Amino acid sequence: MVEAIEDLFIPVLVYNNKPSDAVTLKRFNEPSWNNPVVRYFDSNLKDVTPRKDGTWKINQVAAQMVSALQGARQNVPRYLLELAADASKQQTATFAMHCYWEGEGKLGSIDGVSDTISAWVGNLEVVRVQYDPQAVQYADLVETAQSFECASKVFAESKTQLTTARRLVGNSAESLKSKPRNAKLSDQKYYLRNTPYLRSLPLTRFQSTKINASLKQKTDFRTWLSPRQLQLLERLIQSKDGDALKFRFPENDALLPVYHERLLRLLPGTQ
DSSP: OHHHHHHHSOOOOOOSSOGGGHHHHHHTTOOTTOOOEEOOBOTTSOBSSOOEEOOOSHHHHHHHHHHHHHHTTOOOOHHHHHHTSOGGGOEEEEEEOSOHHHHHHHHTTSTTEEEEEEEEETTEEEEEEEEOTTTSOHHHHHHHHHHTTOOSEEEESSHHHHHHHHHHHGGGEEEOOSOOEEOOGGGTTHHHHTSTTGGGSOOOHHHHHHHHHHHHHTOOGGGGSOHHHHHHHHHHHHOTTTTSSOOOOOSSGGGHHHHHHHHHHHSTTOO
């Protein structure tokens, strides 16, 4: 988020409680008592996206940034589109297949899928898929999983899913009766984890999912990285010790800054 703000925009902070900023507030018709507001202007200081307040969450700010870039007819980076997704609306689907390494590599490539996790249901290898139902419908997800040979069984997580899955795969669909147990860490994002240097790069869970799938499908993983991540990857490749710190896929993206700082301290040339 910070990288996108710094690289794609010229950020300006205007305080609502400092006399020196009163003229600016008046110029843009902003009351001094308002809550934090983020506005996006072109070079003529004209709004490129409608004013909107109450943007407290990362995805809300990112969504405004995407809208502003689109309004200015600028390219929107893939990593920023991911940040704009509303995590609260994500749903989960569970599919069994002969190998969850391949399952993550294939299912992670689907548009609308934001995360994959290798897991077990009984003795069956499964992949749990987080997806945005506004970007990909459950029925389409099931059909695509079938085409990938990643749906030997479909474990429905709701009555609605069960009805849809049985219509598509018949008796191969059943209700998920207990929470799957996650596979060991070394089995998560297998293709990424086994790619030197790239596996040490700080990545969001979304990026990990998409890059793991790109490595499996042999497509260009770089399209999922920001410019600064690409620069850091080059530093890792050039450093003899750059692969010493293995990426451990934090439980949440909030842990990434700490990992990033640790990694930088290990790299030669870091002040």
